[in-house]
Amino acid sequence: MQLNKSKTISIRPISPFNFDATFFKPDHFTTDDHIYEKGVRWQTMNWEGQMLGIKYEDASPGIKVTVFSIQEPTFEFIESLKNEIIYRYNLNLDLDEFYKLAIKDKLLDIAINELIGMRPGHPSSLYEYLIIGIILQNASVRRSIQMFRNLLSNYGTELEFDGKKLLCLWDIGRFSKIDEQELRDLKIGYRAKSIIKIDQQFSQGLINEFELRGKDLITQKKTLLALYGVGPATVWYLLFDVFHHWEVFEHISPWEHKLYSRLFFNKELLPVEKLMKYINKFGKYKHLAVHYLWEKMWWDRHNGTTFDWLEKEIRI
DNA sequence: CATCAGGGCCCTG
DNA sequence: CAGGGCCCTGAT
Numbered sequence: 001m002q003l004n005k006s007k008t009i010s011i012r013p014i015s016p017f018n019f020d021a022t023f024f025k026p027d028h029f030t031t032d033d034h035i036y037e038k039g040v041r042w043q044t045m046n047w048e049g050q051m052l053g054i055k056y057e058d059a060s061p062g063i064k065v066t067v068f069s070i071q072e073p074t075f076e077f078i079e080s081l082k083n084e085i086i087y088r089y090n091l092n093l094d095l096d097e098f099y100k101l102a103i104k105d106k107l108l109d110i111a112i113n114e115l116i117g118m119r120p121g122h123p124s125s126l127y128e129y130l131i132i133g134i135i136l137q138n139a140s141v142r143r144s145i146q147m148f149r150n151l152l153s154n155y156g157t158e159l160e161f162d163g164k165k166l167l168c169l170w171d172i173g174r175f176s177k178i179d180e181q182e183l184r185d186l187k188i189g190y191r192a193k194s195i196i197k198i199d200q201q202f203s204q205g206l207i208n209e210f211e212l213r214g215k216d217l218i219t220q221k222k223t224l225l226a227l228y229g230v231g232p233a234t235v236w237y238l239l240f241d242v243f244h245h246w247e248v249f250e251h252i253s254p255w256e257h258k259l260y261s262r263l264f265f266n267k268e269l270l271p272v273e274k275l276m277k278y279i280n281k282f283g284k285y286k287h288l289a290v291h292y293l294w295e296k297m298w299w300d301r302h303n304g305t306t307f308d309w310l311e312k313e314i315r316i
Numbered sequence: 317c318a319t320c321a322g323g324g325c326c327c328t329g
Numbered sequence: 330c331a332g333g334g335c336c337c338t339g340a341t
Contacts, residue, residue, distance in 0.1 A: 326334095
């Protein structure tokens with residue numbers, strides 16, 4: 001599908017702002033729906049039922065956003081899209097208070113110096129993130145990539161914009177008439193059931209992302225856990241990446257356990273309580289603090305530093 | 317070749 | 330609340 005219309009908007013995030021560390025997270029594994037180069041990200045987006053191509057460009061101190069579409073977008077459409085982009089990438093997040101707290105910790109201070117102005121955030125809607133969360137479960141990174149690719153190439157739509165061809169996520173309800181076996185044939189395994197059920201719950205309107213954003217943490221958590229296929233590990237990701245709770249840090253999965261031990265104390269495996277004690281120092285910003293340490297590790301790897309203990313764990 | 321665990325979760329007893 | 334089963338894949 002050719003996206004011939006384009007409109008440019010500009011966004012000025014709160015300073016300091018780091019374009020690359022905000023628009024590219026080296027540990028995010030999704031493929032075929034975006035391309036990143038230094039200072040530029042091309043990303044597809046299914047917004048209000050329209051399939052869009054978005055090009056983000058570093059235009060320091062701001063961001064140039066070009067929206068590619070089939071139909072000429074209305075003013076209201078562009079406004080809501082702009083607000084959504086600001087929300088998803090946390091462009092209005094004021095990091096000052098966090099930085100003041102973090103400077104007391106040597107490790108975190110180093111990470112912040114390297115990534116200053118980086119926002120947490122994620123390009124996906126709640127619906128899309130749930131699909132991602134489910135294919136992460138009980139699988140290595142390589143296998144998760146394969147599952148995502150298979151889904152996107154079978155059910156996504158190819159969009160051509162700005163000389164790039166990328167796949168865009170399907171509409172909610174896509175799996176209403178698809179039986180489980182068809183998904184299983186894409187090597188999704190038992191996760192097929194969860195994907196179909198969640199798709200169904202969304203299309204029946206049983207869950208609404210925008211309503212849920214306005215609820216309190218407890219309600220959000222309860223609502224998410226009630227979705228079929230969502231448990232403590234997935235909800236932990238969702239509350240941070242999609243609902244932007246910087247303070248929630250209750251769950252450490254086995255592989256993260258190993259990596260945090262290395263990352264915080266350069267030890268092979270420490271008791272979870274010891275790791276939690278370190279993390280708890282950062283109070284209402286504890287997950288954000290971990291995000292900075294975590295992303296620093298991935299950026300260092302991206303830039304050529306080799307951590308053998310990391311390579312052993314990721315197996316891409 | 318077989319066996320096993322992996323960036324969990326649901327269901328059963 | 331513990332533990333079995335689940336899909337597939339690469340490691341051993």
